[in-house]
Amino acid sequence: MAATPALDSLAVGDEVASVxxxxxxxSLVRYAGASGDFNPIHYRDDIAEFVGLPGxxxxxxxTMGIASQVVVDWVGxxxxxxxYQVRFTRPVVVDRNDGATLDVxxxxxxIEADAGRARIDIVASVDGKTVLGKAQAWxxxx
Amino acid sequence: xxxxxxxxxxxxxxRASSVRRMKRVPVNPAIQGRSYPPVDAYLVGREKVREFAxxxxxxxxxxxxxxAARAAGHADVVAPTTFPVVVQEATLAQxxxxxxxxxxxxxxxxxxxxxxxxxxxVAGDELTAHLTVxxxxxxxxxxxxxxxxxxxxxxxxxxxxxxxxxxVRGED
Numbered sequence: 001m002a003a004t005p006a007l008d009s010l011a012v013g014d015e016v017a018s019v020x021x022x023x024x025x026x027s028l029v030r031y032a033g034a035s036g037d038f039n040p041i042h043y044r045d046d047i048a049e050f051v052g053l054p055g056x057x058x059x060x061x062x063t064m065g066i067a068s069q070v071v072v073d074w075v076g077x078x079x080x081x082x083x084y085q086v087r088f089t090r091p092v093v094v095d096r097n098d099g100a101t102l103d104v105x106x107x108x109x110x111i112e113a114d115a116g117r118a119r120i121d122i123v124a125s126v127d128g129k130t131v132l133g134k135a136q137a138w139x140x141x142x
Numbered sequence: 143x144x145x146x147x148x149x150x151x152x153x154x155x156x157r158a159s160s161v162r163r164m165k166r167v168p169v170n171p172a173i174q175g176r177s178y179p180p181v182d183a184y185l186v187g188r189e190k191v192r193e194f195a196x197x198x199x200x201x202x203x204x205x206x207x208x209x210a211a212r213a214a215g216h217a218d219v220v221a222p223t224t225f226p227v228v229v230q231e232a233t234l235a236q237x238x239x240x241x242x243x244x245x246x247x248x249x250x251x252x253x254x255x256x257x258x259x260x261x262x263x264v265a266g267d268e269l270t271a272h273l274t275v276x277x278x279x280x281x282x283x284x285x286x287x288x289x290x291x292x293x294x295x296x297x298x299x300x301x302x303x304x305x306x307x308x309x310v311r312g313e314d
Binding site: 021027030031033034035036037060061062064065066068069072073076077078079081082083084085086087088134137 | 190193194196197198199200201202204205214216220221222223224227228231251252253254255256257258259261262
């Protein structure tokens with residue numbers, strides 16, 4: 001387990017971590033079961049097509065969940081992530097064979113030394129296009 | 143982008159075709175400020191935490207190993223940051239199932255999501271949740287409905303607030 005980063009060791013703009021994840025149809029089925037979101041647009045090509053989507057999509061909440069892991073791993077304890085928000089700006093199409101490759105980069109955006117916390121901004125992208133907007137995680141480093 | 147879908151709805155073509163047939167009514171602006179009664183208490187299970195953690199690609203041992211969680215000062219394994227969506231779900235189903243709200247859930251797209259914590263969710267927590275519609279706006283022919291679900295523990299102490307903005311698409 002990673003040691004908790006010291007707040008005074010951070011500078012705005014620091015990249016704290018980056019990682020690449022492969023999201024497959026298996027991932028979507030697993031998330032459907034874990035979350036209880038069984039909307040078939042997340043696993044059936046025919047229904048995705050019927051409702052006019054470009055393909056089977058990852059659950060937005062799955063993308064949100066995966067994108068936070070880089071911050072959790074960096075900060076060492078998931079309980080230190082005290083506030084996390086995203087906008088869902090672009091659907092993640094998950095190809096039945098190749099899946100989707102999600103790149104996640106996290107950088108220090110704001111440091112509040114008195115409050116003992118920092119805001120980490122996350123860029124999540126597929127094929128170079130961002131899929132989340134305003135993805136921000138406040139971490140407590142007291 | 144994912145659709146907010148109430149648990150227990152029928153799935154498949156039946157839903158998609160009923161969506162097409164459904165009469166489109168605008169979102170009722172009067173739901174701003176409306177609260178719904180708390181949903182049944184949700185008992186956070188250790189295996190559910192592990193299952194959800196695996197599903198969001200989590201690897202931190204505090205999600206999986208009781209010893210690691212206790213060593214970090216937690217009573218039991220800690221749920222992933224986005225786990226409260228599981229608890230929030232039943233409250234969103236209340237909103238989407240409220241005919242008076244006029245939210246055609248076949249036209250709903252999840253716009254944004256936030257979790258604001260007072261303390262982490264751990265296995266063994268018995269959580270209650272109630273939703274309040276905090277905002278209804280019209281924007282470019284769409285409606286934006288923001289709903290906050292306050293999640294408290296068995297002692298009535300605040301644990302986390304899960305807030306969703308649902309974009310209800312207008313006419314194509």
